[in-house]
Amino acid sequence: MAKTSLKQPAVFQRDLLVWYQAHRRQLPWREAPSLYRTVVSEFMLQQTQVKTMLPYFARWMDALPDFAALAAADEATVLKLWEGLGYYSRARNLHKLARALVALPETPPTAAAWQQLPGIGPYSAAAITSIALGVASACVDGNVVRILARLTADSTEFRDSASASKVFTPLAESLLSHENPGDHNQAMMELGATVCHRRNPLCTICPVRAHCAGCAQGEPESFPRLAAKKIEKVSITRAWCERDGKLLLHRIPTTSRRLAGQYELPSDEHVLVPAKAPVLAVRKRGITRYAITETIKRIPVPSSLPNADLMWVPRAELDTITLSGPHRRWITELLKPDG
DNA sequence: AAGTCGGGGTG
DNA sequence: CACCCAGACTT
Numbered sequence: 001m002a003k004t005s006l007k008q009p010a011v012f013q014r015d016l017l018v019w020y021q022a023h024r025r026q027l028p029w030r031e032a033p034s035l036y037r038t039v040v041s042e043f044m045l046q047q048t049q050v051k052t053m054l055p056y057f058a059r060w061m062d063a064l065p066d067f068a069a070l071a072a073a074d075e076a077t078v079l080k081l082w083e084g085l086g087y088y089s090r091a092r093n094l095h096k097l098a099r100a101l102v103a104l105p106e107t108p109p110t111a112a113a114w115q116q117l118p119g120i121g122p123y124s125a126a127a128i129t130s131i132a133l134g135v136a137s138a139c140v141d142g143n144v145v146r147i148l149a150r151l152t153a154d155s156t157e158f159r160d161s162a163s164a165s166k167v168f169t170p171l172a173e174s175l176l177s178h179e180n181p182g183d184h185n186q187a188m189m190e191l192g193a194t195v196c197h198r199r200n201p202l203c204t205i206c207p208v209r210a211h212c213a214g215c216a217q218g219e220p221e222s223f224p225r226l227a228a229k230k231i232e233k234v235s236i237t238r239a240w241c242e243r244d245g246k247l248l249l250h251r252i253p254t255t256s257r258r259l260a261g262q263y264e265l266p267s268d269e270h271v272l273v274p275a276k277a278p279v280l281a282v283r284k285r286g287i288t289r290y291a292i293t294e295t296i297k298r299i300p301v302p303s304s305l306p307n308a309d310l311m312w313v314p315r316a317e318l319d320t321i322t323l324s325g326p327h328r329r330w331i332t333e334l335l336k337p338d339g
Numbered sequence: 340a341a342g343t344c345g346g347g348g349t350g
Numbered sequence: 351c352a353c354c355c356a357g358a359c360t361t
Contacts, residue, residue, distance in 0.1 A: 045356040052347055052355085086345025089359075121358045141356045159340080162357080189356050198354060199350060229353075257360090258344060288344055291351085325345060 003152045004170045012211050013177045013184065019207030020187035023194070025050075028057055030186075035107065036066050038132040042124050043094045047087060050193065056085050070098035076322070079261070083322050088259065093119025111137040123165070131182040138172035139185040140165045143192025148172060149224030150196065150214030157225045164224055196220075234292045238265040239273050239299045240280050240334060246312035247331065248302075252324065253309060263313070264324040265296060265331070270307050273299055280334060285326055296330065 082091035129135035277297035
């Protein structure tokens with residue numbers, strides 16, 4: 001059973017907020033805050049580091065500056081802007097959310113109401129309502145779990161981050177500043193991102209070190225304890241085939257659970273790849289729990305296309321389609337004259 | 340409760 | 351390589 005309070009919650013709040021006011025990073029959604037910018041940033045930040053999403057955020061705001069613009073956009077535009085960021089259901093849900101919000105008579109005022117909207121779970125509901133609306137609702141993300149596990153030196157072994165979040169929610173709520181919940185929540189996450197690192201935490205400069213049982217105990221890095229994930233190794237062979245300035249690609253069916261509607265280099269499930277076909281490249285990447293090795297081989301031009309989802313895409317059109325993940329980069333590399 | 344969904348940062 | 355990242359949704 002996790003603790004639900006610290007010895008001096010009011011002092012903790014003050015130490016945290018004073019530090020945050022002095023050390024917070026200048027981020028686009030903080031410099032020019034708005035509900036829309038808060039919502040878009042929170043969607044992009046789900047399971048994604050700030051550094052990774054920053055260029056996507058700038059590009060997105062340039063193209064779709066407000067809820068009205070997003071609601072009026074077509075899905076292809078939305079997914080193209082999201083290309084490369086991953087977890088594409090986030091983009092579809094954000095699109096749905098914009099259309100739902102513009103149809104409402106007023107902005108939902110509570111975290112519970114926000115959580116009924118597409119793509120909004122417990123974390124996002126708390127983040128959006130506290131930051132943009134001043135609602136006293138505590139965020140519990142990976143950063144907060146790590147900080148709270150260390151503050152309380154909680155050695156519980158959690159199945160996964162979801163169950164840990166649930167366990168620490170009461171403590172997070174008890175520590176929340178009701179005067180300034182938005183800054184408090186952002187301060188917790190900022191502390192986790194810039195000081196209370198998963199490994200090598202910077203305890204010597206930590207503003208709440210005096211409140212931290214994990215630090216006092218000497219091994220803050222040992223918290224939180226999470227069950228190890230099982231990674232499965234997978235190998236995929238893909239085909240590279242050019243003809244008359246066109247590239248053979250596979251369009252993932254829109255009914256597919258993952259990467260629906262996106263394009264990719266055809267795998268050997270879609271087209272015959274001779275075992276002796278020359279290897280052009282070997283690439284490794286991870287998708288969720290799979291460690292994938294992809295071998296790209298040059299194949300002869302097939303006499304006919306066996307699958308309706310296979311198509312010849314002119315090089316000039318490659319920039320207009322949405323490509324699955326690293327395929328964009330691989331294709332760019334392999335299309336170079338010396339590649 | 341367990342599985343699934345991307346891609347990149349970092350020790 | 352392993353683990354994590356301002357998680358949410360489906361089964």
